[in-house]
Amino acid sequence: MLNTLNVVRLLPELILLVTALVVIFVDLYARRRTALWLLPGVSIAGLVLAFVAAFAQWGAQEVVAGTLAADSFAFYFKLVAAVTVVLVILASVRYMRERTRFLGEFYAFLLVATLAVFVAVSATDLITVYLGLETLSIVSYVLTGFLRDDKRSNEAAIKYFLYGAVASAIMLYGFSLLYGLTGTTDLAEIARRLQAGDVLANLEWVAWPAVILAAVGFAFKASLVPFHQWAPDAYEGAPTPVTMFLSTVSKATGFAVMARVFLTAMPSLGEYWMALLYGLAILTMTVGNLIALRQTSVKRMLAYSSIAHAGFILMGLVAVTAPAGGHPFNGLDGVLMYVVAYAFTNAGAFAVVAAVEDGTGDATLDNFAGLIARAPFLAAAMLIFLLSLAGVPPLAGFAAKLFVFAPVVRQEYYALAVVALVNAVVAAGYYLKVVKQMFFVEVPERPAFAVARGMRWALWLMIIGVFGVGIFMNWFAFMSVRSAAGMLGL
């Protein structure tokens, strides 16, 4: 049995597990002064090692132990997750130190959440998919409610938990229907048995609910409308570094799992899930943007904007095709491009929010007034992130939008393209509202404030990332196209 288990392929996961354990022991045995820098240090070291282990194996194509795919698609998401969590940790050093005594648990939970993401994005079996998503969910509930004395943090966790439990149950029901249809939980085997013919001929009426119910679980993780209600409250109430994690890594995992399950297990049901996702994409971006327009808290506005962006990411999946020769713009590469661009951009925007919260106590739009005079670096960083969110070249957001719009237009989904275009303009409106507040509203009496060192590093890295993805678009496109190719059978 051991010889069929290629342990090297699981190295990123193993590294994360060991790191989480080391973090727990550091928390138990190190003195508090040492722990303050050792905990984030060990966590980041583990994530960097996991990143290297995943990067070295990018390009592999095999299934480990029958349940975990070691393919470029999975490794791509692992790379994005590892980088983003490093940024989250850098941004949380001071933020969490001032708000909780349970620092060891915080970093251990972040690492375990990342491990769950690693499992979920490579799962090739419905049971493993569920295992990954559920572990991620449970850890996310804890992280959301991490500030025990903060009422809003607790409220956010309870709401997230209740929605999550229901979504999980519904998703499992969908899985059980799929299992009932095909008699297997292996994704590739499901596809074979669905294509075999007589299953769908006799039981096509079961396929529709199976697709919808399974999609509910993924849509919940990716916070698509109408399964988004938990998101604004959870994003706003959670400690801001956790919001960085939820709105980027956790959301990307939803899309990764959705893409893998739909593309590997249900290519023959394509017309069903593509129609479903088409509707969800339009609904998600429109509702997210319209509600974001009226927010007075920047954190909450970004939460709704994050919902709207999920709609844009979904466009790639709606327009997914397998063009001859493995050319770019196959839709799935758009999802991958968007995920990496969005990870830097949105994590960056939330990091600025965390820094402003640290400096002024709250992240209301009013507290952003005249930020250029009080914390020029923060204001400049926020400007870059907001422009990237709006999709201005040469920033990451532009590259991402290019790669999701192109396949949609090529597939001639003009209605979707037009709706998305209008939405992009609407979104630019409320992003610029923040810019105006930061640069053109003067409030002389407010004091300047400094930015913590870890946060400054994180912001610099994210600024480099936002410019990097935009300027070295070709390289990222190459990675995305190659990572998507295996999934599309190219």
Place this chain on the structure above:
Amino acid sequence: MLNTYAVIGLYALVALTFPFIVLLFARLVRPSKPNPLKNSTYECGMETIGDTWVQFRAQYYLFALVFVVFDVEVVFLYPWAVAYGKLGLFALVEMALFIGLLAVALVYAWRKGILEWQ
């Protein structure tokens, strides 16, 4: 196909009605001679002391959680031990990892002082 479901339906019907039949039958055949002493509430043969609606300490919850560590461990150890001869080295390593991870949970609880009654 339908036949198999009919069997399940029949089984469900029997399972649902059986408790009622038993309770009804017991009520019909048993003697009924109540007296005040018989009807009073008691606990371990004694009259209850104090109010039943006391609040339990939240610390019991932590103990219950730590108990789960051993509980789950035993649940998995038994089948493993029974099938040990067939499973071989791979299962031994796997079980060692499993117990190791659970041990971390125990060490954590111990160091954090959860096992100390306050």
